[in-house]
Amino acid sequence: MKKLVAILFFGLCAQLGFSQTYQFKTVNFSVSQKTEKGTWTKWSKVQPTELLINLDRDKHRFVVHSEIIQLYSIVKYEDKVENETGTSNKYFCVDNVGLETVITIVSPKDAGSSKQIYIANEEMIIEYDLIYLGEKK
Numbered sequence: 001m002k003k004l005v006a007i008l009f010f011g012l013c014a015q016l017g018f019s020q021t022y023q024f025k026t027v028n029f030s031v032s033q034k035t036e037k038g039t040w041t042k043w044s045k046v047q048p049t050e051l052l053i054n055l056d057r058d059k060h061r062f063v064v065h066s067e068i069i070q071l072y073s074i075v076k077y078e079d080k081v082e083n084e085t086g087t088s089n090k091y092f093c094v095d096n097v098g099l100e101t102v103i104t105i106v107s108p109k110d111a112g113s114s115k116q117i118y119i120a121n122e123e124m125i126i127e128y129d130l131i132y133l134g135e136k137k
Contacts (some may be wrong), residue, residue, distance in 0.1 A: 026128040027129050087106075088105065088107070095121070
């Protein structure tokens, strides 16, 4: 009986300890769109915004809590890239209508909890400036 209780206890602790849901709050956004000629427009003027974005690695998805919920299912994780300016993590996703989307989180060195996230598909790129809120328990 004691072994069963110990196994259940450690199993529960392990599951809680490995939960990987990260929360971010957006503060600004900018957009670039693909033109009919196939080139990208200049970035739009930066606009303030306040949304929550969750990266749920257990469910393999991003959720952007905008007026219309945006759900991105992660199909492939790319290895973290580190260089002299910071780190980036890239995720290949499919959105809730089936559009292939690449999401990249950029963490500049010496920027503290400030990050950027780029949500890109064949038609547009949205860049959000983020504040990392931590792991969701």
